[in-house]
Amino acid sequence: MSAETLRIALVGNPNCGKTALFNLLTGARQKVANYAGVTVERKVGSATLADGRTVSFIDLPGAYSLTPSTPDEAVTRDMVMGLRADEPAPDVIVAVVDATNLVMNLRLVLELRRLGRPMMVSVNMADVARARGLAIDIARLSAELGVPVVETVAVQSRGHAALLAELERQAQWSLPSQAEAKDQALSLPEAQREVRRILAVAAPGAAQFKRFNHRLDAVVMHPVWGLVLLAGLLFLMFQAVFSWASVPMDAINDAMAWAGETLSAHMADGPLRSLLVDGVIAGVGGVLVFLPQILILFLFILVLEDSGYLPRAAFLLDNVMGKVGLSGRAFIPLLSSFACAIPGIMATRTIPNWRDRLATIMVAPLMTCSARLPVYALLIGAFVPQRTVGGVNLQGLTLFVLYIAGVLSAMAVAWLLKRVWMKSSYQPLMLELPPYRLPNLRNLALGLWERARIFLRRVGTIIFALTVLLWFLSTFPAPPEGATGPAIQYSLAGYLGRALEVVFAPIGFNWQISIALVPGLAAREVAVGALGTVYALSSTGEVADALAPVIAQTWSMATAYALLAWFVFAPQCMSTLAVVRRETNAWRYPLIMAAYLFALAYFAAFVTYRVALWLGA
């Protein structure tokens, strides 16, 4: 990008639609969700003006003011005030405001205006304001603020052309008189008075504007009914993961089986056929089959996100979180960790207190990330009967219990950490509640597509690579003349598995599982693909059967339960540890994390295995 590229920062309160606008302007696909604190890092994208010039847009974390109280707000302040060493201040500021919350949002605009930099205002969510009968006189608002103002509806692709045109019109951006007049520093009451004065002439209804449906909140946020509703929603979600997914999963399974058989029939026996059938199809296909379940889980999460429900759940649970010593703000990071601990750990930047933040980082990997879903689903599919008892799908129930086990252990560990190590006083949750909104279909579709893409990319890259590597290790060296039993026993992986079995035998894992845990260090789903490959190669038949029936026959119930318990804690995810290192800036924390998770996983699997054996499983 040339030095003259105009750099434009999007700045505004949390949840006013900055990222939606950024996506619209630049064609990017950053995450948009109906709660505050989604964007915690600056993101850069570019757009082309009508005159052919390229400009770059910078999406910044939401901020209530330029006096930051959290690390993500500090990112915004440093950027707009030009405090970063590596990057100059932006050339132009586009202050994005939520039209339905002008009283609050304009305060930041006044602060920004005081910086005396070229700026304009985008009144976003104009559709909602209009639908609720709030009239905003854009020309008056512009005159009162002394800066250009445009109306935008980021989710309906409206207003961005006007915004770009305005940016172009001000091509020189030679700092007009806008900043001069009334811009000494204002105290908070003074700023509020000024905002009210401006709104009285430009949007007379704004001060009394009701953003919330209080009647709905009476139930949703009720201390008893609210929790019942939350539990019900989560329960329904896990039921759906199993009951809706069976048809597409069967289809994928059939397609894989067909591909395996066709290849076997048409290729001569040899290493290449083995690589394709036992390695790629058994390994990669074995993971791919879980795509429908992952998408169903995310459909639920996306709907809850977009509707405005999630921060309400955060408030409901703030009390519980407070009891174990976590900040209510930990809710969103922990919830994001259901997708993957990495965005969850990054989202802890919205937590102001360092000890609270660290405690949240330490327990984030205990939330069940989506990479564990294939492992759970495989074991549940193989060992829990596909039955409905009293309208409850047993497999869905088991999955629900596993997720709850993750949450409860996170709470327990947090409680312990906060008592012995990272003591800090309870800070009540201060989070702005977003309005309820019907989920935007385009948003949902994009969100699901994004998830599918992430999953497929993992399948196509790391999972594929590790599967091939494992196939190689499991195939070579070839067994000696006259050897009996499956060839894999004599391979490198076979030896490795036997060595590891010494460590894992007390918790009920056989050598096949021990092998599969190793590539699972890089990505948890690989454990499933690896089992697929290992069992395909251990079988003597022409084409390996689907994995689930094979392990159902060969493992004891106790082993299956122990492996499930292992994966509730499963310390093996290198990328998470790397992110913890980055976010905490010390090796100490990822090392402690890996050690404690490994100890917990081993302990939990041991207890589960022994108890299950004792019960005769």
Ligand SMILES: Nc1nc2c(ncn2[C@@H]2O[C@H](COP(=O)(O)OP(=O)(O)OP(=O)(O)O)[C@@H](O)[C@H]2O)c(=O)[nH]1
């Ligand atoms: N109806 C309507 N909804 C919008 C509009 N712009 C954004 N939204 C929705 O508002 C919510 C917040 O949008 P985001 O783009 O994530 O907001 P943000 O300002 O980037 O939020 P943070 O990253 O938390 O600071 C999402 O649910 C969007 O779909 C709009 O113009 N009209």
